[in-house]
Structures are given as structure tokens and as C-alpha cells.
Amino acid sequence: MAKASIDARGDLRLTRLTKTYGDFTAxxxxxxxxxxxxFFALLGPxxxxxxxxxxxxxxLEEPTAGSIHLGETDITTTKPYQRPIxxxxxxxxxxxHLTIFENIAFGLRRRGQKDVKEAxxxxxxxxxxxxxxxRKPTQxxxxxxxxxxxxxxxxxxxxxxxxxxxxxxxxxKLRRQMQIELKWIQKEVGxxxxxxxxxxxxxxxxxxxxxxxxxxxxxxxxxPADLYDNPETAYVANFLGQSNLIKGTISGNDGDSLVVDLYxxxxxxPKSRSHAVDNSTYAGIRPEKFRISLLETPVRxxxxxxxxxxxxxxxxxxxxxQVEMPWGQELMVFEQNDDGVAPFNKGDAVNISxxxxxxxxxxxxxxxxxxxxxxxxxxxxE
Amino acid sequence: MSQKIKDATIPTIPLGAxxxxxxxxxxxxIYAIFAFTYLFIPVAYTFVFSFNDAGKSNxxxxxxxxxNWQNPCGAPEVCNALGNSxxxxxxxxFFATILGTMIAFAIGRHNFKGRSASNLLIFLPMATPEIVxxxxxxxxxxxxxxxxxxxxxxxxxxVFCISFVVVTVKARIASLDPRLEQxxxxxxxxxxxxxxxxxxxxxxxxxxxxALLAFSLxxxxxxITNFNSGTLTTFPKFIYVSAARGxxxxxxxxxxxxxxxxxxxxxxxxLVNRRKVR
Numbered sequence: 001m002a003k004a005s006i007d008a009r010g011d012l013r014l015t016r017l018t019k020t021y022g023d024f025t026a027x028x029x030x031x032x033x034x035x036x037x038x039f040f041a042l043l044g045p046x047x048x049x050x051x052x053x054x055x056x057x058x059x060l061e062e063p064t065a066g067s068i069h070l071g072e073t074d075i076t077t078t079k080p081y082q083r084p085i086x087x088x089x090x091x092x093x094x095x096x097h098l099t100i101f102e103n104i105a106f107g108l109r110r111r112g113q114k115d116v117k118e119a120x121x122x123x124x125x126x127x128x129x130x131x132x133x134x135r136k137p138t139q140x141x142x143x144x145x146x147x148x149x150x151x152x153x154x155x156x157x158x159x160x161x162x163x164x165x166x167x168x169x170x171x172x173k174l175r176r177q178m179q180i181e182l183k184w185i186q187k188e189v190g191x192x193x194x195x196x197x198x199x200x201x202x203x204x205x206x207x208x209x210x211x212x213x214x215x216x217x218x219x220x221x222x223x224p225a226d227l228y229d230n231p232e233t234a235y236v237a238n239f240l241g242q243s244n245l246i247k248g249t250i251s252g253n254d255g256d257s258l259v260v261d262l263y264x265x266x267x268x269x270p271k272s273r274s275h276a277v278d279n280s281t282y283a284g285i286r287p288e289k290f291r292i293s294l295l296e297t298p299v300r301x302x303x304x305x306x307x308x309x310x311x312x313x314x315x316x317x318x319x320x321x322q323v324e325m326p327w328g329q330e331l332m333v334f335e336q337n338d339d340g341v342a343p344f345n346k347g348d349a350v351n352i353s354x355x356x357x358x359x360x361x362x363x364x365x366x367x368x369x370x371x372x373x374x375x376x377x378x379x380x381x382e
Numbered sequence: 383m384s385q386k387i388k389d390a391t392i393p394t395i396p397l398g399a400x401x402x403x404x405x406x407x408x409x410x411x412i413y414a415i416f417a418f419t420y421l422f423i424p425v426a427y428t429f430v431f432s433f434n435d436a437g438k439s440n441x442x443x444x445x446x447x448x449x450n451w452q453n454p455c456g457a458p459e460v461c462n463a464l465g466n467s468x469x470x471x472x473x474x475x476f477f478a479t480i481l482g483t484m485i486a487f488a489i490g491r492h493n494f495k496g497r498s499a500s501n502l503l504i505f506l507p508m509a510t511p512e513i514v515x516x517x518x519x520x521x522x523x524x525x526x527x528x529x530x531x532x533x534x535x536x537x538x539x540x541v542f543c544i545s546f547v548v549v550t551v552k553a554r555i556a557s558l559d560p561r562l563e564q565x566x567x568x569x570x571x572x573x574x575x576x577x578x579x580x581x582x583x584x585x586x587x588x589x590x591x592x593a594l595l596a597f598s599l600x601x602x603x604x605x606i607t608n609f610n611s612g613t614l615t616t617f618p619k620f621i622y623v624s625a626a627r628g629x630x631x632x633x634x635x636x637x638x639x640x641x642x643x644x645x646x647x648x649x650x651x652x653l654v655n656r657r658k659v660r
Contacts, residue, residue, distance in 0.1 A: 059568075060567070079567070079570050080564070081567050081571055081572050082567075085568075087565070089565055091559070093559065093561040093564070093565035094565075095566070096584070105573070107570050108570045110569060152569070156569070181529050291392045311531075364514075
């Protein structure tokens with residue numbers, strides 16, 4: 001018989017967790033706490049160490065250094081089958097020789113539960129597939145397999161549920177639907193979900209807290225809105241959505257605001273949104289926060305003048321513009337098509353304006369392309 | 383169903399092109415018919431001559447009879463030889479399958495010093511000419527003062543069957559997704575339970591295939607058996623010896639029966655598999 005699994009509940013605490021493979025450091029001195037009952041996402045491109053972190057939490061990978069605590073219990077060196085943690089694998093890993101019923105009952109039976117029927121049927125109802133109990137996994141569609149993999153994990157009521165790119169193999173439409181369902185199921189069962197993904201939209205849709213990972217470390221952690229509106233690094237600014245980063249110098253101090261000189265034009269931003277360490281900085285503005293106006297139109301807030309429309313793409317919900325600034329940089333602007341104003345044309349001379357509170361400031365020594373060249377598309381990592 | 387509409391304005395395809403197209407479509411079938419004919423003529427011959435009222439020599443068709451099938455042990459020694467072959471086959475299969483499966487898991491699943499060397503060495507008995515293997519086994523037995531006979535033959539058969547078992551089972555293990563075992567461990571199954579509930583059932587078809595292969599290799603082995611069996615008669619040895627003075631029709635009966643038994647096993651296996659998938 002399997003040694004009885006540890007009955008630990010509570011927050012998950014990773015302390016200085018490190019994993020190296022030879023010379024390669026997959027996870028680098030990572031510390032974080034995941035609150036009980038939350039939906040937590042580890043977000044990052046292929047090879048950032050997020051899956052390795054997840055596998056160490058599951059017990060499938062042994063940390064080189066550091067510790068893992070669940071509540072007050074140290075589970076660092078325990079076997080995967082001793083941990084009250086279950087995983088939804090990337091390829092679902094359903095047992096092909098067992099029926100759906102037996103797949104779901106597997107964990108319950110291993111823990112010596114005799115009467116599994118009720119629990120299995122309940123969870124099959126939760127994922128809305130009660131009619132498939134006697135089928136084999138290969139007879140199910142990808143979306144159905146995904147739900148069964150989820151059911152097989154949550155039926156055990158683990159202290160922690162790990163999801164490793166659970167929606168990666170589904171097509172876009174099904175993925176959207178499952179994102180909403182997963183979030184709903186998480187609320188319904190009240191378990192702690194730790195979700196690994198490379199898809200920033202997926203993470204933002206579902207998670208309460210996102211940790212953006214880069215090269216084995218956490219780049220920034222916070223709520224989706226925090227990360228999007230106030231990124232601390234260029235990597236986060238570029239990986240979560242798109243950003244316009246403009247080189248500038250902090251030239252003044254005005255109460256709660258900083259004044260930044262962008263190629264001779266002064267703008268302001270709240271001090272709380274500045275992550276610069278000295279006078280040199282990159283001012284960041286999301287493309288949808290910009291407003292375009294013709295030269296004679298009065299505007300308020302921050303203004304950059306001297307722009308010229310270089311390119312116009314009509315997307316339906318919005319129109320995307322490329323605006324060339326006097327210093328040669330092209331800025332991206334997304335305008336909602338909701339005001340009945342005729343779109344601007346290529347070659348128009350325009351001003352760009354925005355609310356100062358939408359500005360964030362990064363360190364001046366950042367690599368402005370960090371995080372933008374990583375294509376989150378390729379799935380297979382590690 | 384669509385009605386074919388005759389229309390004189392539709393240009394007809396020239397005959398040459400039609401023939402060419404017909405050949406193009408059916409070439410693989412024609413080839414398959416030839417290939418299967420080539421493969422099955424000997425089997426058909428054996429089967430047909432099992433009904434020959436042959437008397438001493440079963441070379442010329444005399445008359446049709448069920449006599450041979452009603453009394454397959456009619457010829458002297460034939461059933462004794464068959465019994466020995468089956469016994470040796472079962473024992474060799476049993477041990478070769480267990481040992482070979484264990485080796486396959488060791489090589490397929492674990493990293494150890496000398497793994498690639500073992501991987502290579504396991505092929506050697508397959509690559510060694512049987513005549514060499516048989517002769518060297520005999521001299522080895524004689525060095526240890528073991529006389530040829532039943533058990534030396536079993537041991538010799540285990541030797542060459544193991545390689546085939548390892549290769550077959552290893553292929554199955556290689557195709558096994560390691561994440562399934564991880565999933566089992568994740569779902570509270572310890573190492574032993576994981577092996578019993580997930581690994582073994584998934585590798586089982588490979589092991590079964592390996593056992594069948596081992597049995598058929600052992601059953602019809604002549605060369606190695608001839609060196610190591612001494613006075614013991616096995617079915618292949620019986621056939622070989624009687625070939626000089628005419629193989630009795632009972633041998634054809636047993637040969638045909640083995641063939642149909644194997645065929646039945648394959649068909650049942652396929653049916654079971656198909657049902658499992660469904």
C-alpha cells in the first residue's frame with residue numbers, strides 16, 4: 001500500500017528553490033507564496049523554468065536547493081504520491097487501458113477509498129460528461145479528455161491543483177470556453193490552482209495573481225491589472241501585451257508627479273509608477289491609451305506633437321495606427337471605432353495625447369526589446 | 383444513387399490510357415496476390431497432403447482420407463517428439479519472457495554504466511549463426527560435464543529466445559509515455575502500484591507478443607536443438623530424420639494444425655484488441 005498521503009493544507013511556500021541540470025539553471029533561487037484558495041498563474045515563454053517549478057511542487061523533479069512547504073509541513077523530499085497535490089498534465093496523460101470511470105477513480109482507490117461511485121459520478125457531472133464513464137480515453141475528443149484529466153485530479157480534493165499548460169492542445173475557441181469553465185470550477189470547488197502557461201491572455205483571464213517568469217526567476221508578481229498597467233520591467237511590459245517605450249530623462253519633480261523629457265517634449269507621470277533608478281528612463285504607454293488628434297484640435301494630458309501617420313490597419317473593433325515621431329520612432333496606437341469620427345489617413349500630421357496616470361517609467365538601462373521577441377507560440381518546453 | 387448520363391459530347395478516354403489507369407489502380411493488388419501465393423503455396427501443400435492416404439512415403443498423391451487427422455499420433459514417435467517440443471517450448475518461453483522483460487526494463491528505463499554495451503551485447507545471440515551458437519553451447523555443457531538432453535536444450539533455447547524478447551518488449555517500453563507513470567505517482571500510487579496498475583498493463587501486449595515469438599522460435603528450432611538434445615527427439619528433429627525415408631502424413635497434420643492454431647490466436651488477438659479500442 002502507498003504510504004498515507006500527508007494531510008497538509010494551507011499556503012504553498014517556495015523558499016529559495018533552485019534546480020540546475022549540469023551547467024544550466026532552470027529555476028534560480030525562486031521564492032514565493034501562493035495563498036490557499038487562489039488561482040495562481042506562472043507565466044513565461046518556453047524554457048523560463050515554469051514547468052520545472054511545477055514539477056518540483058508535484059514531486060516529479062527534485063530541487064537542487066531550497067524548500068517547499070505546504071502550510072507548516074515541509075514536503076521538499078516527499079514522494080509525489082505522498083503529497084496532497086494533483087496535476088493536470090499538458091497531454092492529459094489519461095490511462096489508455098482504463099475506462100473514464102476507472103481513470104477518475106484511480107486516485108481514490110489508491111488511497112483506499114472503497115466506495116468511489118458517488119464521488120466519481122459527482123465530478124463527472126461537474127465537468128458535464130456523465131455519459132462517458134464507460135468509454136476509453138482514445139474515444140474522446142481533445143476537449144473532453146481535458147475535462148476528464150481535470151476531473152481525475154479534482155476528485156481527490158487536493159490541497160493544491162497543478163495545471164501544466166492544460167489548454168495548450170485545444171483550438172482557440174475551445175480554449176476560450178475552457179478558460180471560463182476552469183475559472184468557474186475553481187470557484188466551485190474552492191481549491192488552490194497553480195496554472196502554468198505561456199499564454200498571457202489565458203493567465204490574465206483566469207488568474208488572481210500572476211508571476212511572470214524569466215530565466216528561472218520571477219520578473220514581477222501581481223494581479224493581472226497591476227502587471228498590465230504598471231509593469232516594472234521592459235520584459236513584463238512587452239510580454240504582457242504591447243508597449244510603446246520612449247527614451248527620456250527625468251527632469252523634474254512636481255509633488256506626486258515626475259516630469260520626463262522625451263526628445264525635448266515634457267510629459268508627467270505619477271511617482272508611484274516610476275521604476276527608474278536614476279534620471280535616465282523609458283516612458284511606457286500602452287497603445288490603446290493613446291489618443292490621436294489633428295494639430296488644430298485642443299487636447300489635455302500629456303501631448304507629443306509632430307507625429308505623422310505612417311500606416312493604418314482597420315481591425316474591426318479598433319483601428320491600429322503606426323505614427324512616426326520627429327525622432328524617428330514609430331509608435332503604435334489603437335483607437336476604438338466607437339466615436340463615429342472618420343479615421344485618420346496615412347500622411348496626416350497629428351498629435352498624440354494620453355492621461356498622465358497611464359504612463360509608467362522603466363529603468364533607463366533596460367533592453368527595450370526584452371520579452372517582445374519571445375514567441376509564446378511554441379509549446380514544448382524542457 | 384446518381385444515374386449515369388450518356389452524352390455523346392463527353393470525349394471518351396482512349397483505351398490505352400484506361401488500361402494504364404486500371405493497372406495503376408490495381409498494381410498493388412496484383413502484387414499482393416503474387417506475394418501471398420508465393421508465401422502460402424508451401425502451407426497449402428502441407429495442408430493438402432495431410433489428407434493423403436500415403437502409406438510410407440507422402441510424396442505422391444494417392445487418395446483422399448481423414449485417417450491421418452483422426453489419428454495424428456499414428457506414426458511412431460511423432461507425438462512423443464511433439465510433446466517434447468511443446469514442453470521445451472513452454473519452459474523456454476516462460477523463462478526467456480521473464481528474464482527478457484526484466485532486461486528490457488533495465489535497458490529501456492534506467493541509466494546505468496554499461497547500458498549501451500548491454501544494449502549491443504543483447505543482439506549478439508540473434509546475430510550469431512545458429513550453428514556456431516549450438517556447437518559452442520554443446521562444448522560448454524560438456525566442459526561442465528552436463529550431458530545433452532532435455533534441460534540443456536531448454537537452457538539453449540532460453541539463450542537465443544531472450545534476445546528476441548528483449549528487442550520486442552523494449553520497443554513497447556520505448557513507445558510508452560513516461561508521463562502516464564508520473565500521472566499514476568501523482569495520483570497516490572507508489573512505485574509498485576504504478577508498475578502493477580499502469581506500466582505492466584500497458585507493456586503487456588508487447589510481452590505477450592514476445593512470448594508468442596519465443597515459443598515459435600523454440601518450437602521449430604532444429605540446429606541448436608540437434609547439438610544439445612542428445613537422444614531426445616523434438617518435432618523438428620523427427621521431421622528431419624524421417625525426411626530421409628519419407629515424412630509421414632501425420633507430420634503434415636500436426637504442421638497444419640499448428641498453423642491454424644497460430645492463425646486462430648492472431649485472429650482472436652485482433653478481435654480482442656478491436657473490442658478494447660471500442
